[in-house]
Amino acid sequence: MDAFLDVALRSLAVYLFMFAAIRVFGKNQLSQLNAGDIVLLLLISNAVQNAMVGSNVSLEGGLVAALVLFVANFIVKKIIFKNPKIKSLVESDPIILIKDGVVDNLKMKEQEVSFDELEEAVREHGIEKIIDVKLAVLEVDGNISVISIDKETGSTKFSRRRRKFPRKSHKF
Known part of the structure; x- marks a missing residue:
């Protein structure tokens, strides 16, 4: 034994x-x-x-x-x-990258998310401009969730995008 x-x-x-x-x-x-x-x-x-x-x-x-x-x-x-x-x-916490059309550059730098990657995520969700994003969140699993307001109906749209490269955080 x-x-x-x-x-x-x-x-x-x-x-x-x-x-x-x-x-x-x-x-x-x-x-x-x-x-x-x-x-x-x-x-x-x-x-x-x-x-x-x-x-x-x-x-x-x-x-x-x-x-x-x-x-x-x-x-x-x-x-x-x-x-x-x-x-x-x-586990890391969700990180807000865009709120009411304003990009948090400090959080993006901390989480190693490039502006190009953020713009790509926004476009993949069918949103033309970052200013139209109500909320973009880097989720705990590395995905980027995007919430926008549909200008025609006034309703909220939610979608997620898988990151190509996992984020790096919680370094000891």
């Missing part, structure tokens, strides 16, 4: 390291992976495999490692859901 406990502890250590490393290096969302991201994930998984299972290359050792990763992820998600302080540490 000591061999399986060793695998469990190693797996937990690797999970916690990877969780922290992803936050430090700015990948707060992985919904749109490019080729470089996929290669990086494959190489990391290969690099940490031996760190998790050590000399135990049995089926049972691999299953214990996988089980520990699933359980650790489940527990972390529960903790984040139940504790707002930890959630704010781990």
